[in-house]
Amino acid sequence: MNPEVLIRQAERLADDLRELTGTFARRVAGLLGEAERGTIERVHLVGDGDSHHASCAAEPAFASIGGVTCRASSAFRFSAYDSPWANRPGGGRTLVVAATASGRTPAVLTALERAAAEGALTLVVTGTAGSPVTEVAERVLLVDLPGLEPSPGVRTYQASLLGLTLIAMRLGGAEALHAEFGPLAGAVAATHRATGARAREEAGWLAGHASAVVLGSGPSHGTAMFAAAKLVESAGLLAVGQDLEEWAHVERWARPHDMPVYVLAPPGRSHAHAWAIAARARELGRHVVVVADDGDTEAAAHATFPVAGRVREELSPFLYHLFGVHLAARVTERLGRRPFQRDEAPA
Secondary structure: OOOHHHHHHHHOHHHHHHHHHHHHHHHHHHHOOHHHHOOEEEEEEEEOOHHHHHHHHHHHHHHHOOOOEEEEEEHHHHHHHHHHHOOOOOOOEEEEEEEEOOOOOHHHHHHHHHHHHOOOEEEEEEOOOOOHHHHHOOEEEEOOOOOOOOOOOOHHHHHHHHHHHHHHHHHOOOHHHHHHHHHHHHHHHHHHHHHHHHHHHHHHHHOOOOEEEEEOOOHHHHHHHHHHHHHHHHHOOEEEEEOHHHHHHOHHHOOOOOOEEEEEEOOOOOHHHHHHHHHHHHHOOOEEEEEEEOOOHHHHHOOEEEEOOOOOHHHOHHHHOHHHHHHHHHHHHHOOOOHHHHHHOOO
16 A cells, blocks of 8 residues: 555545535435424534544534534443433434444444434444444445545545535535535645645655644544544554644643644634644744645744635535645655555565
8 A cells, every 4th residue: 555545535535525515415315304303402423533533523513503512422432431321311312423434343333332222313424335334323324435445544534524514514404505515625626736745845854753743623623633643544653633722731741842733723713722822832842834724814924734715614624634644645655654554564
């Protein structure tokens, strides 16, 4: 598995949005009827790895667009700690949405079984028809992708994120927002093009370090975890996705002093705080790069990864993860490694 596979996956993201959003949206509409969607008041999002990152990135959309209380948890945490309280008596119904691209994640299967036992409505977002989770969940949203090749999750991550976001829009009766995915696809393509050269340059710095931190809040916290995961899976670096404010309290004390810090600063409620944290990290001697809209007035005097196109904050995860995919590919390439430590596999 060559690191270039990450770039090939990124190249397909814009077309996936253009070609599949309508299909996935029609499937969502068929899963949740008009009368039923109004009865749902609480949503639990469940998944592991990329699916958990997508759930964390989509969680704010369920609150602000879907109009429901929402909590994203890893599959084990939900089963062990949250499931007994998932369907509290009184009020509206609870919907448990599990995401798994493969459809075979054991902990997700257990989470769905626990949710059903508590009387919650269960729905799975999966890329694999006929997989084990489709036999357990009450409803199935298939987010299948044509021409998929083995790779650290990139297209599958976006497919899960898209499915979850469409569910949030359905719950809120906000199908008019589907029109925003057209311009978003163009912005994804433009960001992909703009990110390539910048990633090669930045990889030269990051390849000389053993660790890095990616920071974001709100939907960008999930994006930060995803970007960090690509660096781990592909290049074998110890990378951590962390909340902006938590970094200010804990990880800012970590050594080395020039540790790379990547700060996500999309337009929205965390924008000003992201720039403030970036400035603080730079004062501490960190190597700081901000992922920001290419028209952001704050960006002119800082090292940045440019993002082409301004979107509502709930849709920013579709754009702000691309730097991490490109950076992971180029660092892996520079270090002479292969994703998932395939370079260390016995001959």
